[in-house]
Amino acid sequence: MSFVTVSNVFQSYGRRSIIERVNLQADQGEFLSIVGASGCGKSTFLRLLLAQERPSRGEIRIAGATPAREPGLDRGIVFQRYSVFPHLTVRENIVAGESLRLGWGRFFGADRSAARSRADDTLARIGLDHVADHYPATLSGGMQQRLAIGQALAAKPRVLLLDEPFGALDPGTRLSMHDFLQDLRAETGMTVFMVTHDLEEAFKLGDRVLVFDKPRWDPHDPSRYGATITYDFDARNGGIPFQTLKEETHVFQPT
Template sequence: MSFVSVKSVFQTYGTRPIIERVNVEVEEGEFISIVGASGCGKSTFLRLLLAQERPTRGEISIAGAPPAREPGLDRGIVFQRYSVFPHMSIRDNIVAGESFRRGWGRFWGAERKAAQARADETLARIGLDHVADQYPATLSGGMQQRLAIGQALVARPRVLLLDESFGALDPGTRIAMHDFLTDLRAETGMTVFMVTHDLEEAFKLGDRVLVFDKPRWDPQDPNLNGATITYDFDARNGGIPFQTLKEETHVLEEH
């Protein structure tokens, strides 16, 4: 059984279809990059995976559980615009991210000191250790985005959703965050869905690259039809379509 199962999902806002007939199966620990033109439902798909929205038709199941009705601690997301706690120091934002995994919330006493030490290690990895005692308002937009990414990663969700999360970062910082994400994914086995407009980034980080597009266009009404997954590339095998590889493997097994 696949870890994430998306079956015949449609999403419509009012009378406007956004995505239609989306089907995909994802194994636990896979990294799925999502690319496509603006307005093709990529961010909508992430919100459906998060359970921030529920599909008009179809269902999404994670780990064989019934479709979620609201976001849970097993899923974390970093949006295109950073989202951190402005009243907490940089260090405490990271500690808060780790505390999300605890049913009873905050750390106290010796546990808190240990969590702060781990937070300092994380801040060093994302290049923010020199501002650990400051507040988010004192940081640039790119630095706040780094903090938001670090906060989401230390929470170690089973499914991590990234919506253009690296777009505001300079090239050097972007590479450092790629390495941090890759290391933490190896440590935790988390499943990742990442929306990006950067094809190089998509194939560098992703095990698979999904392309969202509208297979049907009405020149009189461009919004008449929704988007779907038009290509599923295996980024681990030189960009060979993933579905084709599965079909060829099945044929070889039969013979």
């Protein structure tokens, strides 16, 4: 049984169709990279997986559970723009990420000391141990994004959703974050969905690479049709298609 099942999902805002007929099955622990042109529904799809939005049609199930009505602790997300707690120090942000697993419980005594030690290990891995006692406002944008990624990973969600998480990082830091993400994924068995515009990154990190595109197009009404998964590549097998889903592109012709 698939861990994540997406069944005939459509999403539209009013008359504007964003995605349509999206079907997908993913196993637990798989890493799925998502690529495609800007505006083709990639981030919308992540919000649906998060349960931040509910689909217009169809359903998404995690581990066979009924479709979620709102975000839960089993799903974590890192957006394109860093988002951390400004009133907490860098170390406290990582501890807060771990505490999410307790339903925002707090650590006390020996448990708190252990949590702070784990946070320091995480900060060393992402290159922020030297600013552990600083506040996010004192960090550069790239450092804040590293912190946001570390915080999300510290919570060890069952499904991790990444929306262009490495775009603001310099090449060296980007590579170290790739290693950190792959190591933590191996340790936790989390399932990962990552939106990226970097094809090399998509195939490097992903077990599968999903391509979102619009197979139907109406030049007189560009919002008439939504995007769907047109290709599903097996990145573990030299890019051989895991499943080819592309339909013949249809341009609407008025009668």
